Amino acid sequence: MEPRETLRIATRSVRSHKLRSTLTVLGVVIGIASVVTVATFGASVQADVVSEVESSSANNVYLLATPDADGDGDGPGGFSGALQPVFTTRDVEQLRAIEGVQRVLPRGNVPVSSLSYRDDTVARTQVTATTPGAISADAVVEGRAFRAGANEVVVNEAALRAFEANLSVGDELTITRGSGEATTVEVVGVVSRTAGQLPFAGFSGQPRFFLPVDPFYRTAVESPALGVNQAAYPQLTVVADPARVASTKDRVRTYLETGSDAAELKPSSFALTAQTSGDFVDRIEEIITRITRFVTGIAVISLIVGAVGIANIMLVSVTERTREIGIMKAVGARNRDVIQLFLAEAGLLGVLGAIAGLPIGIAAAYGATIYAEVGFTPAPTWFAIAVGVGVLVGLVAGLYPAWRAARVDPIDALRYE
Amino acid sequence: MYTSDEPTRDGRASADADVEPTDDAATDPPTGAHGDPDATRAATTRDGDGKGDGGAADGDADPVVAVRDVRKTYDLGGTVEALAGVSLTLPAGSYTAVMGPSGSGKSTLLNLVGALDTPTSGTVEVAGRDVAAVEEADRAALRGTEIGFVFQTFNLMPRLDAVENVALPLVFAGWDRDRRRERARDLLDRVGLGERYDHRPTELSGGQRQRVSIARALAPDPAVILADEPTGNVDTGTGAGIMRLLADVNDRGTTVLLVSHSRRIAGHADRIVHLRDGLVESIESIESGESGDGSAGDAAADTSGATSDDPTRGTAAGESDEPAAGGGDA
Numbered sequence: 001m002e003p004r005e006t007l008r009i010a011t012r013s014v015r016s017h018k019l020r021s022t023l024t025v026l027g028v029v030i031g032i033a034s035v036v037t038v039a040t041f042g043a044s045v046q047a048d049v050v051s052e053v054e055s056s057s058a059n060n061v062y063l064l065a066t067p068d069a070d071g072d073g074d075g076p077g078g079f080s081g082a083l084q085p086v087f088t089t090r091d092v093e094q095l096r097a098i099e100g101v102q103r104v105l106p107r108g109n110v111p112v113s114s115l116s117y118r119d120d121t122v123a124r125t126q127v128t129a130t131t132p133g134a135i136s137a138d139a140v141v142e143g144r145a146f147r148a149g150a151n152e153v154v155v156n157e158a159a160l161r162a163f164e165a166n167l168s169v170g171d172e173l174t175i176t177r178g179s180g181e182a183t184t185v186e187v188v189g190v191v192s193r194t195a196g197q198l199p200f201a202g203f204s205g206q207p208r209f210f211l212p213v214d215p216f217y218r219t220a221v222e223s224p225a226l227g228v229n230q231a232a233y234p235q236l237t238v239v240a241d242p243a244r245v246a247s248t249k250d251r252v253r254t255y256l257e258t259g260s261d262a263a264e265l266k267p268s269s270f271a272l273t274a275q276t277s278g279d280f281v282d283r284i285e286e287i288i289t290r291i292t293r294f295v296t297g298i299a300v301i302s303l304i305v306g307a308v309g310i311a312n313i314m315l316v317s318v319t320e321r322t323r324e325i326g327i328m329k330a331v332g333a334r335n336r337d338v339i340q341l342f343l344a345e346a347g348l349l350g351v352l353g354a355i356a357g358l359p360i361g362i363a364a365a366y367g368a369t370i371y372a373e374v375g376f377t378p379a380p381t382w383f384a385i386a387v388g389v390g391v392l393v394g395l396v397a398g399l400y401p402a403w404r405a406a407r408v409d410p411i412d413a414l415r416y417e
Numbered sequence: 418m419y420t421s422d423e424p425t426r427d428g429r430a431s432a433d434a435d436v437e438p439t440d441d442a443a444t445d446p447p448t449g450a451h452g453d454p455d456a457t458r459a460a461t462t463r464d465g466d467g468k469g470d471g472g473a474a475d476g477d478a479d480p481v482v483a484v485r486d487v488r489k490t491y492d493l494g495g496t497v498e499a500l501a502g503v504s505l506t507l508p509a510g511s512y513t514a515v516m517g518p519s520g521s522g523k524s525t526l527l528n529l530v531g532a533l534d535t536p537t538s539g540t541v542e543v544a545g546r547d548v549a550a551v552e553e554a555d556r557a558a559l560r561g562t563e564i565g566f567v568f569q570t571f572n573l574m575p576r577l578d579a580v581e582n583v584a585l586p587l588v589f590a591g592w593d594r595d596r597r598r599e600r601a602r603d604l605l606d607r608v609g610l611g612e613r614y615d616h617r618p619t620e621l622s623g624g625q626r627q628r629v630s631i632a633r634a635l636a637p638d639p640a641v642i643l644a645d646e647p648t649g650n651v652d653t654g655t656g657a658g659i660m661r662l663l664a665d666v667n668d669r670g671t672t673v674l675l676v677s678h679s680r681r682i683a684g685h686a687d688r689i690v691h692l693r694d695g696l697v698e699s700i701e702s703i704e705s706g707e708s709g710d711g712s713a714g715d716a717a718a719d720t721s722g723a724t725s726d727d728p729t730r731g732t733a734a735g736e737s738d739e740p741a742a743g744g745g746d747a
Contacts, residue, residue: 001588016576327572330533331633332561332589334554410533414572
């Protein structure tokens with residue numbers, strides 16, 4: 001029989017049991033909506049995180065010494081591990097000479113005991129030290145970057161509110177070192193970020209203070225290659241030629257592995273990593289994708305429940321309509337026609353569920369992104385998959401009932417009261 | 418062979434086919450009476466009259482239905498033999514009734530002729546096709562195109578209106594929508610339900626439902642109409658109307674096989690096949706006016722000329738292997 005007629009008859013069957021069809025469809029709606037919600041929300045979070053990370057320069061290669069993958073299980077190249085000052089000044093100079101490297105920005109922590117502004121003193125264990133090159137012009141919100149060798153400090157915006165009285169450019173801060181030595185520094189600028197700041201480090205709204213390495217950074221170790229004490233940093237940021245990031249990264253990594261002081265100095269359980277923000281993005285994407293898949297998998301369970309609902313109602317329908325099936329067979333319906341009819345009906349329930357579930361899922365995902373304060377990123381692939389799965393769920397759920405319908409013996413069915 | 422939309426079949430003279438639907442024709446005995454002189458066609462007589470003025474003598478007419486030495490057994494925790502060797506031919510345009518008590522095999526025979534079932538042994542041919550030799554799908558197609566069912570309980574699709582019910586066989590036969598709706602309306606007009614196109618079965622009376630059901634049976638212009646107790650669920654007056662309609666259908670050339678336990682109803686046919694215990698007990702030819710109750714008898718008389726049966730074929734299984742009998746197998 002022609003598909004249009006099949007659809008017409010199936011539609012009529014669905015409409016003749018409005019409440020029953022609605023409830024059956026509802027199961028699919030919930031299933032599809034949950035899948036779409038979870039998938040879309042996951043995609044939105046991912047897009048948001050990635051855009052955040054990618055806004056920091058993609059040509060930065062971060063060099064770190066972190067606990068090894070097979071060490072304490074802190075994860076490969078995790079950036080939360082205890083940072084060891086392994087990169088010596090010699091390493092910095094050697095790296096600067098590598099082809100494709102534009103700048104090498106050391107970064108380290110200055111141990112302090114407190115920071116004071118006017119009468120207010122706040123305790124603090126460390127302050128980040130880096131070089132003026134780490135402060136790009138577009139990161140400066142107000143004032144200017146500090147100069148090397150000067151008693152100057154730049155802060156982030158959160159730091160302006162860290163004290164009782166509001167801090168502003170031109171004010172003076174007193175930094176008390178761990179040793180008790182106090183130094184007065186001038187706030188010369190407010191920055192939104194610094195190069196070498198690891199992705200995500202800027203996420204928290206914590207106050208941050210940045211001092212020039214010279215004269216504040218004093219951590220030093222003996223360079224194994226030179227045999228002299230040198231300043232040593234736990235982290236270096238290599239700014240690579242944007243056109244040659246990958247090859248530069250490889251050369252940097254080769255140097256780290258073969259000739260660097262860092263390789264000698266690092267504890268054996270630590271590994272040196274050279275990663276671009278792209279590497280971070282990949283890893284984060286991978287993690288979010290895994291989580292999204294996992295949660296989507298849970299949502300799929302509700303879709304399966306919806307399918308069971310369809311199968312159930314179709315079986316009821318077959319039993320109820322045994323006589324009608326018999327009539328159709330008596331007037332020339334082939335088994336194929338009967339299967340087609342019942343599959344069309346089950347498929348229709350699935351399609352209706354998909355059509356209703358898709359916008360509900362998108363709306364719910366949109367609401368979730370607003371709640372989570374991330375940008376809304378529609379995932380059209382998932383929309384298509386959801387609709388496809390809805391139809392498929394209907395058809396699969398309808399297979400067995402349709403087969404049962406086709407097996408109805410017209411002789412028995414016509415006698416069926 | 419029977420694919421024409423024109424309900425009149427074979428070479429039956431238009432003068433005869435020109436009967437009005439329902440009442441008029443059925444209550445007008447002379448219209449269809451071909452003056453068949455055999456007042457009592459003995460069961461053993463090979464009646465050559467056949468189509469009367471249609472000129473379709475037995476010799477040239479292919480039987481629409483040929484049942485040969487058919488046995489049907491059911492395994493119901495013990496073998497039950499529903500049919501124990503039945504032979505029967507329905508010549509084109511004939512009107513045959515099957516009578517018998519419960520368990521005589523009437524329903525089984527009807528299911529076999531209706532291609533709803535296949536025999537355990539023997540052959541059933543409908544419109545020249547062996548129903549057991551074809552695939553189930555082809556059997557379904559055969560039901561849809563060559564066989565029209567009229568059931569005691571009407572068996573209409575409850576959610577479809579009259580036109581859709583009548584058009585249903587044509588859906589499966591692959592007619593396009595406009596054509597089958599047109600055909601359905603024509604047939605509903607013919608059975609006197611021109612005002613009830615879009616009524617659903619629940620909005621129709623029993624008699625009207627049966628008329629829809631007859632219209633549906635006629636929709637594909639089938640070779641044979643199988644009517645199973647068609648008046649069983651309607652009152653006597655309505656039943657008479659139904660029987661007149663069937664007679665009219667037969668007058669127009671459609672072969673009719675009627676199953677009834679009622680002598681009065683079966684008497685509308687040209688001949689009655691009596692079944693008992695799965696065997697043909699006797700075959701009786703009905704004379705014009707024999708069943709004398711009013712219009713019913715008229716209807717029988719009206720169609721008597723259409724008979725062209727070969728009763729011997731049905732009487733005994735032993736004779737069924739005579740292929741040339743009545744030219745039915747030609």
